[in-house]
Amino acid sequence: MSGNTNREIRVLTVDDSASMRALLHATLKSRGFEVEQAEDGAEALEWLRENQVDLVITDINMPRLDGFGLIERLREGRVHEGRPILVLTTESSDSKKARARAAGATGWIVKPFDADKLTTAIRRVTH
Amino acid sequence: MNAAPPSSPVRLTILQGEAKASADPAVEMTTILGSCVATCLYDPLAKVGGMNHFLLGEPSGGSASARVDGDYGLYLMEVLINDMLAQGALKQRLRARLYGGGNLNPDLGAIGSANARFAREFLRKEGIEKAFEDLEGTHARRVDFRPATGQVRCRRIAETAAPTQKPQARPSDLVGGVELF
Numbered sequence: 001m002s003g004n005t006n007r008e009i010r011v012l013t014v015d016d017s018a019s020m021r022a023l024l025h026a027t028l029k030s031r032g033f034e035v036e037q038a039e040d041g042a043e044a045l046e047w048l049r050e051n052q053v054d055l056v057i058t059d060i061n062m063p064r065l066d067g068f069g070l071i072e073r074l075r076e077g078r079v080h081e082g083r084p085i086l087v088l089t090t091e092s093s094d095s096k097k098a099r100a101r102a103a104g105a106t107g108w109i110v111k112p113f114d115a116d117k118l119t120t121a122i123r124r125v126t127h
Numbered sequence: 128m129n130a131a132p133p134s135s136p137v138r139l140t141i142l143q144g145e146a147k148a149s150a151d152p153a154v155e156m157t158t159i160l161g162s163c164v165a166t167c168l169y170d171p172l173a174k175v176g177g178m179n180h181f182l183l184g185e186p187s188g189g190s191a192s193a194r195v196d197g198d199y200g201l202y203l204m205e206v207l208i209n210d211m212l213a214q215g216a217l218k219q220r221l222r223a224r225l226y227g228g229g230n231l232n233p234d235l236g237a238i239g240s241a242n243a244r245f246a247r248e249f250l251r252k253e254g255i256e257k258a259f260e261d262l263e264g265t266h267a268r269r270v271d272f273r274p275a276t277g278q279v280r281c282r283r284i285a286e287t288a289a290p291t292q293k294p295q296a297r298p299s300d301l302v303g304g305v306e307l308f
Contacts (some may be wrong), residue, residue, distance in 0.1 A: 004200050018252045019201050043229070061209050063218065097306070107307040112202035114303030121305045 009126050010034040012046040012051075014058040014070060015088075020111075022056070024088075031119050041065030045073055048080060054126045056080075057109075060089045060096065075104035084125035088113060094119050128266055136273075141165065141180045144295050146207035148177030150214050151273040160227030160268045161289035162239040164246050166271070167224040168207060169277035170216035176274025177216075179207040184294025194197070195241045197249075199295070204249055212252045223250050225260040226281050231289070238294065239263060 013024045021037050028035045036053060038044035039084050042064040044056070056074070067087055074080040075091035084106040084108050092098075106125050109118060136155035141147055143163055147156065156178045158165050165183040170176070181203045183195035208218060228243030231235075243262040250257050260282050261268070267289035271280045 017201070017205060018254070019197075019249055020205070022252070023198060023201060061212055090202060090209055101308045105308060107305060109306075110304045111205065112198050112303065117303045117305050121307065124307065 008034075009039060009055065009120065009122065010036065010053045012036045012038060012044060012048070012053040012056045013088075014038045014041060014056065014062070014067070016040050016059065020059070026114075027115050027118070028122075029117070033122065041067065041070035041073075044070055046047060048074065053083070055122060056083060056085045057122075058089055059086060060100070068099055070075040071100065071103040071105050084124065088089050088118075131172075141178050143149055143180050143182055143254060143292060144203070146177065146203060146210060148175060148207065148210035148214055148216075149274040150175045152273075156274060157199055159284070160265070160270060161229055161231055161286070161292050162227070162263070163292055164225060164227040164239075164242045165270050166204065166207065166246060167226070167272045167277075167279055168216075169224075169274070170211065170220045170226065171222070172220055173226045174275050174277075175211050175214045175216040176272065176277050177207050177211045177214060178270075178272050179203050179276070181242070182292050182294050183245060184238075191258040193306050195238070195245050195294075197245050197268040199240075200245050200249065204253075207221070218253075218255070222256045222258040222277070224242050224279055225250075225262055226268055226279075228262040229264055229266055229268065229289075230299065231265050231267060231286050259278035 014023050025035050040062040058067040086107045087100045087105050088109045090111045137153045139156045141156050141158040158180050165180045167178050183200045225246050228239040230239040240263050264285045267286050269282050269284045
């Protein structure tokens, strides 16, 4: 099983959609990743105060704290300044992509995601 | 009220695979549904409405059960919701009305029902209130939706008036694109 190669990689997914969280959980688990989940940027930030992950995958449009805000806040602190953060979004506008990049995102992935491409991207940014 | 209601609406046709939102009182969204399902979402406080229109096929990989490609459906729902949020709507205020999902093409089996099931299940999982549904059956429908007021008119129409619709494949060249900075 190829999944074993990913066993130690721990991913936090941040998305306000329960359906999307379920889909990401099933997809990433099946690829052998360890998966943690938060419902929005604020919950993710709180969880990351006391926990460590190898990678954060975040949506953009979320209540309380959106994806841009989450990236900015994580880059402000020392603990997560080098943490890879992938944006996973339905947004395709160049201005939003540029804003994510300026905030410190590591990459931009367009929904609906392709499981193979997502897995490859996770491996590349966490190697 | 000084402004008289506009005499003729600005008509927006929502085609399969599309999602649009608007707060313009002059806009009327229209769609013709056979097996396809249309979701009309409305935020009564922000007075923003939106509609999508989809016909999901079986997931690639071919499952024997009457399942549809929910991953792609999820995407089409999210595009609609995000468009509404961008115009001031809040997810927890959204109310949904579902239309279509007729099983009128025997060659496609009960694909209308499978799409209707996906839509109901999505709303349930997301905690979006379903205000109304007119789904399944064996007839075609025409839906007219005023996004600024949330008013919907749904009429049964002759089966021959509905376009012959095939389940939609994901536009694979466009999706899942990865760009590392």
